[in-house]
Amino acid sequence: MKSQRLQRMAVTSASSLLAVFVALCICAVILLITGKDPIEAYKTLFGAAGDTKVLQGALNRATPLMISAAAVAIGFKMNLFNIGVEGQMRVSLLATAVAGAAIRLPAPLHVLFCLIVAMATGALWAAFAGWLKVKRGVNEVISTIMLNFVALSLVAWAFDSFFRVESTTGSLLVKTKELPTSAWFPDIVDRRLNGMFFIAVLVLVLFYVLVWKTKFGFQLRASGANPGASRVTGVNPKRMIMISMLLSGALAGLVGMRALLGDVHAYQNNLAEQQGFNGIAVALLGRNHPLGIFISALLFGYLGEASGRLQLIDIPKEITTIMTGIIVLAVVIINEAVKRWDDRRIQHKAALALEAVAVPA
Amino acid sequence: MKFFKSLTTGQRTVALSLGFMLVLSIVRLFTNADDITSSGTISSTLRVATPILLAGLAGVWAERVGIVNIGIEGMMIIGTWFGGYGAWKWGSWAGIALAIVAGSLVGLLHALATVRFNVNHVVSGIAINILAAGATEYLSIIFFKGQKGGGESQSPAGKGGYGEFDMPFLSGGRIGSWHSPDILGWIEKKHDLPLLPDLAGFVRGLVSDIYIPTIVAISLVPITAYILWRTRFGLRVRSSGESPQAGESLGVPINRLRYQAMAISGGLAAFGGAYLSCVFTSTYRQGQTGGQGYIGLATTIFGNWTPFGVFRGAILFGFPSALKFRDEKNVPALLLVIAVILVALAIVSLLKNKQLLATGLLIGAAVSAATYFLVDEVPQEFVAATPYIVTILVLAGAQQQLRPPAHAGIAYRAGENH
Numbered sequence: 001m002k003s004q005r006l007q008r009m010a011v012t013s014a015s016s017l018l019a020v021f022v023a024l025c026i027c028a029v030i031l032l033i034t035g036k037d038p039i040e041a042y043k044t045l046f047g048a049a050g051d052t053k054v055l056q057g058a059l060n061r062a063t064p065l066m067i068s069a070a071a072v073a074i075g076f077k078m079n080l081f082n083i084g085v086e087g088q089m090r091v092s093l094l095a096t097a098v099a100g101a102a103i104r105l106p107a108p109l110h111v112l113f114c115l116i117v118a119m120a121t122g123a124l125w126a127a128f129a130g131w132l133k134v135k136r137g138v139n140e141v142i143s144t145i146m147l148n149f150v151a152l153s154l155v156a157w158a159f160d161s162f163f164r165v166e167s168t169t170g171s172l173l174v175k176t177k178e179l180p181t182s183a184w185f186p187d188i189v190d191r192r193l194n195g196m197f198f199i200a201v202l203v204l205v206l207f208y209v210l211v212w213k214t215k216f217g218f219q220l221r222a223s224g225a226n227p228g229a230s231r232v233t234g235v236n237p238k239r240m241i242m243i244s245m246l247l248s249g250a251l252a253g254l255v256g257m258r259a260l261l262g263d264v265h266a267y268q269n270n271l272a273e274q275q276g277f278n279g280i281a282v283a284l285l286g287r288n289h290p291l292g293i294f295i296s297a298l299l300f301g302y303l304g305e306a307s308g309r310l311q312l313i314d315i316p317k318e319i320t321t322i323m324t325g326i327i328v329l330a331v332v333i334i335n336e337a338v339k340r341w342d343d344r345r346i347q348h349k350a351a352l353a354l355e356a357v358a359v360p361a
Numbered sequence: 362m363k364f365f366k367s368l369t370t371g372q373r374t375v376a377l378s379l380g381f382m383l384v385l386s387i388v389r390l391f392t393n394a395d396d397i398t399s400s401g402t403i404s405s406t407l408r409v410a411t412p413i414l415l416a417g418l419a420g421v422w423a424e425r426v427g428i429v430n431i432g433i434e435g436m437m438i439i440g441t442w443f444g445g446y447g448a449w450k451w452g453s454w455a456g457i458a459l460a461i462v463a464g465s466l467v468g469l470l471h472a473l474a475t476v477r478f479n480v481n482h483v484v485s486g487i488a489i490n491i492l493a494a495g496a497t498e499y500l501s502i503i504f505f506k507g508q509k510g511g512g513e514s515q516s517p518a519g520k521g522g523y524g525e526f527d528m529p530f531l532s533g534g535r536i537g538s539w540h541s542p543d544i545l546g547w548i549e550k551k552h553d554l555p556l557l558p559d560l561a562g563f564v565r566g567l568v569s570d571i572y573i574p575t576i577v578a579i580s581l582v583p584i585t586a587y588i589l590w591r592t593r594f595g596l597r598v599r600s601s602g603e604s605p606q607a608g609e610s611l612g613v614p615i616n617r618l619r620y621q622a623m624a625i626s627g628g629l630a631a632f633g634g635a636y637l638s639c640v641f642t643s644t645y646r647q648g649q650t651g652g653q654g655y656i657g658l659a660t661t662i663f664g665n666w667t668p669f670g671v672f673r674g675a676i677l678f679g680f681p682s683a684l685k686f687r688d689e690k691n692v693p694a695l696l697l698v699i700a701v702i703l704v705a706l707a708i709v710s711l712l713k714n715k716q717l718l719a720t721g722l723l724i725g726a727a728v729s730a731a732t733y734f735l736v737d738e739v740p741q742e743f744v745a746a747t748p749y750i751v752t753i754l755v756l757a758g759a760q761q762q763l764r765p766p767a768h769a770g771i772a773y774r775a776g777e778n779h
Binding site: 141153161319322323324328 | 480493495496652742745757
């Protein structure tokens with residue numbers, strides 16, 4: 001059994017690696033067509049790995065990606081597609097910025113309070129989609145897309161009407177009231193790597209334990225893989241949908257906290273933008289497994305950090321966005337192909353075994 | 362009610378629009394917000410609604426063939442870029458043509474991933490959205506940066522316009538060099554009358570100051586309806602979305618149909634994008650679509666996966682933005698319109714013995730009317746969020762009336778699962 005599991009893991013990792021390789025090849029062709037030198041581009045892009053500053057930046061960028069990928073992955077385990085991480089994150093960002101600035105607490109408690117507010121508000125916004133699914137049978141893909149835009153408008157309106165504070169330093173950037181320093185999440189490397197990185201790793205570890213080592217996790221996976229069969233064993237699928245949506249939303253609430261508590265210390269427009277969406281790509285490449293998510297988040301974090309270097313040699317850094325899109329497509333295509341190949345192999349094996357025991361006529 | 366149910370979708374659209382006009386007319390007389398039914402508002406509604414309409418039709422074509430298309434936004438983005446590029450290089454019509462070609466190719470990519478490689482439709486759509494955003498930003502830097510009038514995130518201005526159209530006699534169009542009388546314009550100004558000026562404004566808005574691409578886009582509504590419901594090709598497309606296995610057993614080439622319908626879907630979405638960058642404005646700008654692809658997706662649902670329904674949805678969702686665009690002061694009057702409509706819905710649900718729903722609707726009406734008397738201005742954000750909220754409400758409240766294609770979004774491979 002053990003060797004079979006190892007074999008499966010090796011196949012999974014190999015197919016993800018292949019997806020990245022395919023994306024690199026296609027992007028090389030795109031670079032060539034548009035008159036850029038792909039070899040020089042990749043030398044610059046991956047040569048930056050020697051620079052500790054770039055690596056620290058990559059870890060820092062990977063932090064929110066790990067959390068948002070975990071938020072997406074916990075939905076996937078239940079066959080739920082939570083595209084609403086971005087919206088859930090937005091709601092919790094403003095709520096946490098306002099609540100955090102409104103109270104006074106000693107440092108560790110204040111940070112804890114902010115994280116709890118963030119998780120609660122993220123879960124609350126996700127609960128809408130969960131409720132719509134469970135009570136009204138609304139597909140969560142559609143409802144979370146719609147709720148993303150509602151969140152965007154609602155937060156923009158609330159920020160503009162009630163919580164914005166004119167800047168005292170003459171800067172044009174409008175923010176909410178700044179959080180007191182007791183709510184700041186400390187840096188590991190000053191201004192380069194924030195301590196939220198450890199929280200993100202902790203989230204992945206807890207994610208692993210919850211999904212693979214507890215009864216709840218077993219029910220979650222069973223319910224996602226075969227809702228009919230697991231209902232017979234007494235698992236209520238509606239309850240599982242609601243719980244996984246709430247968990248996903250709670251994690252979504254944490255996604256923006258590196259930017260809020262660790263960097264800007266106030267809410268502003270565009271804060272942590274896209275970090276909720278990018279988690280989808282990370283979760284897909286990481287195959288919804290904590291270790292895979294960790295590695296893919298590092299990869300995407302690295303690409304984001306090192307892409308700035310490309311501009312120095314006159315190559316648009318947006319090539320890495322194209323790369324992300326191709327990786328997502330390539331990884332799902334390769335997974336599907338591998339799955340079909342694996343199914344055929346097992347069928348073939350079973351057929352051979354059957355032949356061996358069959359009584360010759 | 363029975364009478365209403367016996368009508369066709371097209372007739373229902375007319376009946377509902379007339380009812381809507383009546384409500385608007387009453388509210389206009391009451392509030393003096395004359396612009397809510399002026400021809401100017403109607404024609405700018407058409408302009409705002411056209412890209413949404415095209416995106417919605419793209420959704421209809423995709424879902425009717427059985428493919429969920431979350432990538433409409435990405436296909437629109439591709440349309441804005443290639444529209445801007447084509448209009449800059451060769452002129453306005455070339456822009457639209459180039460955009461449609463590029464969009465069809467992206468539609469084919471979505472079909473390739475979902476049909477050939479059996480990828481989850483939502484995942485493929487998301488990948489397309491990421492790809493489209495990245496590709497257009499990359500291409501802008503390569504092609505537009507450093508050009509006269511262009512930059513990292515915008516194209517140089519496009520060449521040539523499209524020509525506007527005014528109907529002779531009805532809205533004062535020319536015949537040769539002679540200005541015909543503007544009859545509807547004259548009726549429209551009689552603001553004290555009920556309904557008549559509103560109808561005149563509505564019709565005049567439809568036939569005056571209208572761009573040719575708008576006419577093309579609107580004519581795609583009956584064309585789509587005709588193709589999907591009156592031709593063999595359309596029947597096969599719908600069979601692919603309802604029950605591909607059944608279609609396959611009758612010899613319908615499901616996979617080929619899916620490629621064809623997705624090429625059409627991508628082309629329509631890109632036309633919507635090109636409308637933004639070539640017709641509505643004359644330059645491509647990064648982020649120009651601003652989520653209108655998703656509003657299109659919402660109209661597909663709101664319109665019950667029918668072209669006329671999508672048209673209704675696009676007008677409804679475009680109307681508040683157009684009104685806002687013209688004069689802020691008119692927007693609060695819409696709150697009264699909503700209140701009246703909610704009361705009407707409450708009466709309908711009372712007749713159907715749904716007291717709880719009726720109570721909810723009446724409370725909504727009261728809140729809406731009260732808000733009208735309390736506020737002077739409706740924030741932009743609420744106007745922007747309306748389509749999404751309406752869609753969620755429709756999905757939550759009227760799911761029984763919705764009939765999506767039975768097989769949309771479900772994995773299908775030829776020869777399996779029989």
